[in-house]
Amino acid sequence: MVKVRIPTPLQRLTGGKEEVEGKTGTVIDLINDLEARHPGIAERISEGGKVRRFVNIYVNEEDIRFLQAEQTQVKDGDEVSIVPAIAGGRRGL
Amino acid sequence: MGYVNGLKCRECGREYPVDPIYVCEFCFGPLEVVYDYNKIKRVLKKKNIERREKNLWRYKELLPIDGEPQVGLHSGFTPLVKADNLARELGVKTLYVKDDTVAHPTLSFKDRVVAVALTKAKEFGFDTVACASTGNLAHSVAAHGAKAGFRRFVFIPATLEPSKIIASLVYEPNLVAVDGNYDEVNRLCSEIANKYKWAFVNINIRPFYAEGSKSQGFEIIEQLGWEAPDNVVVPCASGSLLTKVWKSFKEFKQIGLLKELGTKVFAAQATGCSPIATAIKNGTDVIRPVKPDTIAKSLAIGNPADGFYATQVVKETGGHAEDVSDEEIIAGMKLLARTEGIFAETAGGVTVAVAKKLIEQGRIGRNETTVLCITGNGLKTQEALAGHTVEMHKIKPRLDAFEEILKKIDKDGR
Numbered sequence: 225m226v227k228v229r230i231p232t233p234l235q236r237l238t239g240g241k242e243e244v245e246g247k248t249g250t251v252i253d254l255i256n257d258l259e260a261r262h263p264g265i266a267e268r269i270s271e272g273g274k275v276r277r278f279v280n281i282y283v284n285e286e287d288i289r290f291l292q293a294e295q296t297q298v299k300d301g302d303e304v305s306i307v308p309a310i311a312g313g314r315r316g317l
Numbered sequence: 318m319g320y321v322n323g324l325k326c327r328e329c330g331r332e333y334p335v336d337p338i339y340v341c342e343f344c345f346g347p348l349e350v351v352y353d354y355n356k357i358k359r360v361l362k363k364k365n366i367e368r369r370e371k372n373l374w375r376y377k378e379l380l381p382i383d384g385e386p387q388v389g390l391h392s393g394f395t396p397l398v399k400a401d402n403l404a405r406e407l408g409v410k411t412l413y414v415k416d417d418t419v420a421h422p423t424l425s426f427k428d429r430v431v432a433v434a435l436t437k438a439k440e441f442g443f444d445t446v447a448c449a450s451t452g453n454l455a456h457s458v459a460a461h462g463a464k465a466g467f468r469r470f471v472f473i474p475a476t477l478e479p480s481k482i483i484a485s486l487v488y489e490p491n492l493v494a495v496d497g498n499y500d501e502v503n504r505l506c507s508e509i510a511n512k513y514k515w516a517f518v519n520i521n522i523r524p525f526y527a528e529g530s531k532s533q534g535f536e537i538i539e540q541l542g543w544e545a546p547d548n549v550v551v552p553c554a555s556g557s558l559l560t561k562v563w564k565s566f567k568e569f570k571q572i573g574l575l576k577e578l579g580t581k582v583f584a585a586q587a588t589g590c591s592p593i594a595t596a597i598k599n600g601t602d603v604i605r606p607v608k609p610d611t612i613a614k615s616l617a618i619g620n621p622a623d624g625f626y627a628t629q630v631v632k633e634t635g636g637h638a639e640d641v642s643d644e645e646i647i648a649g650m651k652l653l654a655r656t657e658g659i660f661a662e663t664a665g666g667v668t669v670a671v672a673k674k675l676i677e678q679g680r681i682g683r684n685e686t687t688v689l690c691i692t693g694n695g696l697k698t699q700e701a702l703a704g705h706t707v708e709m710h711k712i713k714p715r716l717d718a719f720e721e722i723l724k725k726i727d728k729d730g731r
Contacts, residue, residue: 233342233345268343268344271329271344276328276344276345276346277328277346277625278328278340278341278344278345278346278347279344279345289603289605290605308340308345309345
């Protein structure tokens, strides 16, 4: 199981939950799987299979842009955070 | 009056009304002001600009206000200095310094953006203004806000130079020194901005605030006799100034005040905080955030909000980027002071040193016209030069003591 942290502006799409479950595989698979249970969420964070420029996705605190981007593998027990860039980035950089 | 149609997301293009908002609700992209250029083209001519007061509001139709200017009525229209001595030193034919070290009232280009932001804050009906700042913005919000009668909150990194802190406190704002770097201060301010109904100039007023930087570009064009330079070198913190200088050139072209535009835009950063320059040099548009470590504190933004757009402008115009070490920055500051009599802050040293590098690399042509954007005054950060200046001569109050020193000075050829 993968823990996915949802930012406040998208919690309307997850019934107010700040954490939901995600599936293992690539990040883009995980996003598309979220869409099945939380319709509308995928287009907010990605477009045409690419994560939107002002959305940061972290797998275990590491920005996926510096891993394998959308193809980054997410394993059982990993934590994924979705953070709008405009919130000012991440604590501790 | 008013020539603004609304706000628009730079990423997905969704449109919004004119409000104190800055991020697209749908895709989280930044919002930008959209103007009615056809309407502006009909009213804004060289002749009426030239008749107006010499401040940034002479281009008011291209600034995002609805009524008349209310703040910063003496800001902008700083000198464009023909820098022949520096040109000779760097081995180029024509060089200009856009000298915002003498901006009114707080000696940096931030007086431009704050003039626009606070006029907009008045139009929105705010009574409190605030900012996250590395120093210059703090001064400008504190000063312009005092004159305009706002309650003021200024958030700075606690590690800022003491002289920069005094230069804010004198205007008696509520100054909050945060134990963290600029990126952390900025993040805290985003949280505060969500909770309190204040005009945070570089957060919820950002789309309007950032437009103020265009005035520097408008002035460059007008002061060059309504012509664009071949090259412009712009220091980058968030990257906003660079994108807005380019936008200003394009707008003048679009409304017919500029016949030809082929300017190359160059980005200047300190090596100790060069996320934008690094991306450009590596040929990517992905900005990798860094932890800043440079004496150029006014440029020390490790996670630059407009970094991506800055890389796009550089690519679009055929420019480039360079970064320089702390030693090169100090040498740049001293060179500008020694040749042109202009004492710029560390960011100015970055711009001069980067220009030198780009000229040596052949990226800036020796027969071309180049403008260096010098954005802040060196008197604010004198600490940076401690131990790096020439020595003074100490003497007894006697003529022979002076003449002894003079002999030595003559021998050294100074």
